[in-house]
Amino acid sequence: MMSTLPQASYDPSDDIPPLAWSGDDLDCSLCDAELLGARCERGRACVQDRYAKRIDRFFRWNPDLSNTFLHHPYFEVRAIACRRADVFRLQSLIDDEDETVRLSVAVRLPLAQVVKLRDDPHREVRIRVAMRLEGRELLAMAGDEDYYVRKLVAQRLPAALLPRMLDDSDPEVRLEAVRRLDMPALLRMCDDPEISIRKEVAQRLPAAQLYRMAHDPAWEVRWLVAGRAGRALALQMSAGDEEADVRAEACARLNELDREQGDRHG
Numbered sequence: 001m002m003s004t005l006p007q008a009s010y011d012p013s014d015d016i017p018p019l020a021w022s023g024d025d026l027d028c029s030l031c032d033a034e035l036l037g038a039r040c041e042r043g044r045a046c047v048q049d050r051y052a053k054r055i056d057r058f059f060r061w062n063p064d065l066s067n068t069f070l071h072h073p074y075f076e077v078r079a080i081a082c083r084r085a086d087v088f089r090l091q092s093l094i095d096d097e098d099e100t101v102r103l104s105v106a107v108r109l110p111l112a113q114v115v116k117l118r119d120d121p122h123r124e125v126r127i128r129v130a131m132r133l134e135g136r137e138l139l140a141m142a143g144d145e146d147y148y149v150r151k152l153v154a155q156r157l158p159a160a161l162l163p164r165m166l167d168d169s170d171p172e173v174r175l176e177a178v179r180r181l182d183m184p185a186l187l188r189m190c191d192d193p194e195i196s197i198r199k200e201v202a203q204r205l206p207a208a209q210l211y212r213m214a215h216d217p218a219w220e221v222r223w224l225v226a227g228r229a230g231r232a233l234a235l236q237m238s239a240g241d242e243e244a245d246v247r248a249e250a251c252a253r254l255n256e257l258d259r260e261q262g263d264r265h266g
Contacts, residue, residue, distance in 0.1 A: 046058055130144075151176050198221045
């Protein structure tokens with residue numbers, strides 16, 4: 001029985017005229033795909049077309065040919081072939097001239113090989129690497145020039161290694177670290193120059209340590225402190241804070257503590 005092509009829903013790209021990746025008219029007689037036994041369809045699934053969706057469809061129909069096209073002159077073909085090629089064949093593309101290809105490689109390489117892309121010149125590749133590496137290998141990216149790479153490092157590092165990120169120049173990176181930080185390292189951030197970080201600290205500090213932030217220069221931080229304070233600190237802030245909203249929050253906290261005490265003895 002003759003094999004049939006995989007069925008696919010209508011794709012608007014099929015209405016785009018076929019054009020070779022080189023910019024020339026598409027000449028099927030110059031293609032080796034048929035000699036390789038490939039299933040293809042002009043304007044729909046073609047490894048020589050410049051349109052990525054058609055190239056992708058070609059490899060979905062012919063996954064066993066992915067290895068064959070890993071060194072095709074068109075970067076889109078190489079990048080899409082990487083998705084289904086044998087993993088051990090991808091090492092030869094670690095230094096590919098196109099970042100799209102290296103990004104495809106970074107997604108699939110074993111971790112022992114992914115580290116070779118840790119210093120890739122393109123941020124998108126390094127971002128993908130940072131999403132995969134672990135532990136000390138990931139920590140090596142803590143000094144990356146791109147803040148988003150460092151932010152990913154702060155999101156994924158083991159807690160024991162997080163203090164390395166507390167001196168980062170970008171507040172978003174420090175904030176990611178603070179959101180996961182444990183005591184006593186959290187105490188280091190009580191005086192951070194960025195208010196968003198101090199607000200996060202005020203919400204995560206143990207109640208017994210909140211007195212350290214009761215005189216923060218930002219009333220928003222003090223308001224958060226007042227809402228979590230123990231009785232002595234709440235009483236102090238209800239009477240002495242210069243901001244009416246902070247005093248009101250401290251009073252509300254005292255009422256909450258009274259209710260909790262009443263419930264325990266009720």
